[in-house]
Amino acid sequence: MPVPSILFPADPLNPRRPDPHFAWEARLIRELGGENLLVDHDALLAGHAEAAVRWLPRGCGPLWYRGWMLPSARYAEFAAALTARGGNLLTSPPGYASAHELPGWYGVFEGATPPSAWIPTTGALPPTPEELAEAVARLGGSGPAIVKDYVKSRKHEWHEACYLPELADLAAVGRVVRRFVELQGEFLAGGVVLRRYEEFEREGGPNGAGGPDRNGGDAAVGTGSAGAAGAAGGERRAVEARVWWLDGRPVLVGPHPDAPHLQVEPELTEVSALVRRLGCRFVTTDLASRADGSGWRVVEVGDGQVSDLPRGIDASGLLASLIAA
Ligand SMILES: Nc1ncnc2c1ncn2[C@@H]1O[C@H](COP(=O)(O)OP(=O)(O)OP(=O)(O)O)[C@@H](O)[C@H]1O
Numbered sequence: 404m405p406v407p408s409i410l411f412p413a414d415p416l417n418p419r420r421p422d423p424h425f426a427w428e429a430r431l432i433r434e435l436g437g438e439n440l441l442v443d444h445d446a447l448l449a450g451h452a453e454a455a456v457r458w459l460p461r462g463c464g465p466l467w468y469r470g471w472m473l474p475s476a477r478y479a480e481f482a483a484a485l486t487a488r489g490g491n492l493l494t495s496p497p498g499y500a501s502a503h504e505l506p507g508w509y510g511v512f513e514g515a516t517p518p519s520a521w522i523p524t525t526g527a528l529p530p531t532p533e534e535l536a537e538a539v540a541r542l543g544g545s546g547p548a549i550v551k552d553y554v555k556s557r558k559h560e561w562h563e564a565c566y567l568p569e570l571a572d573l574a575a576v577g578r579v580v581r582r583f584v585e586l587q588g589e590f591l592a593g594g595v596v597l598r599r600y601e602e603f604e605r606e607g608g609p610n611g612a613g614g615p616d617r618n619g620g621d622a623a624v625g626t627g628s629a630g631a632a633g634a635a636g637g638e639r640r641a642v643e644a645r646v647w648w649l650d651g652r653p654v655l656v657g658p659h660p661d662a663p664h665l666q667v668e669p670e671l672t673e674v675s676a677l678v679r680r681l682g683c684r685f686v687t688t689d690l691a692s693r694a695d696g697s698g699w700r701v702v703e704v705g706d707g708q709v710s711d712l713p714r715g716i717d718a719s720g721l722l723a724s725l726i727a728a
């Protein structure tokens with residue numbers, strides 16, 4: 404059985420080397436006895452998949468990708484161009500779309516993840532007020548929520564383009580959603596997703612207590628007042644674990660890349676069963692603990708090929724599993 408090679412995006416400034424962001428992973432693959440191959444990410448994004456794989460040898464066999472996120476349509480072109488060269492991406496285009504986009508994984512994880520409703524959009528046009536009102540109604544019509552697209556949020560513009568303090572205030576929901584769509588611009592993935600806001604444990608200790616208060620004395624964090632806690636949410640992050648799954652097994656449990664210094668040990672029994680049900684070989688799940696201690700929640704699911712690894716993590720077990728898979 405041929406062993407998989409790993410595709411990395413090339414450095415745009417020096418196409419014979421991996422992109423600097425992935426250089427340490429590529430080096431580790433080589434140290435583990437694996438093979439790296441380079442693809443042209445800019446060409447992939449531009450819709451020129453054949454050109455993007457022009458440096459690959461013919462008959463390159465089984466392949467994993469480790470690189471920047473690709474829209475699902477671009478990933479499908481990538482897979483086809485590799486097939487034409489005798490390569491075989493081990494995650495199929497439908498498998499990629501179902502782990503990468505919320506509507507693809509939501510049905511499997513419903514109940515273990517915040518309730519969500521989505522509105523497909525065309526181009527960069529925001530949903531109409533009627534579409535928004537209908538999505539709000541599907542979420543119960545009131546309470547705090549967040550907005551994101553099928554893949555990403557604008558969590559760094561929390562108040563402006565992410566957090567919805569009250570779904571019943573449709574005018575305010577419309578304003579934040581329109582700003583979100585405007586800021587995403589041509590990068591808006593799939594459509595607009597509204598998700599009920601849940602209170603998670605935050606940086607600084609359980610319920611946000613015990614740590615330095617960077618929110619000007621917002622003592623309501625974690626006290627059950629979702630509005631006030633959400634008001635702080637952009638500045639004091641939920642503590643998340645990123646779990647890397649290969650063939651239904653957790654091969655690496657680490658911090659979220661945004662907070663690589665925070666170690667968390669999530670309970671995985673329920674999530675394991677859901678990941679197996681999703682049926683994708685290589686995925687990540689970001690997990691956060693509910694602030695009231697009532698258990699772990701799936702914040703989001705991702706395709707393992709395009710999930711970022713936190714700086715400084717020991718990824719040798721994960722990468723060794725990939726080249727042995
Ligand atoms: N339903 C929710 N309730 C409370 N907080 C949430 C909710 N959804 C997201 N958040 C907060 O917003 C952050 C960003 O959300 P999410 O992870 O879905 O988007 P993202 O932009 O894809 O992030 P990532 O950098 O992990 O890819 C989360 O890390 C979490 O702190």
Ligand SMILES: [Mg+2]
Binds near residue numbers: 689702
């Ligand atoms: Mg996230």
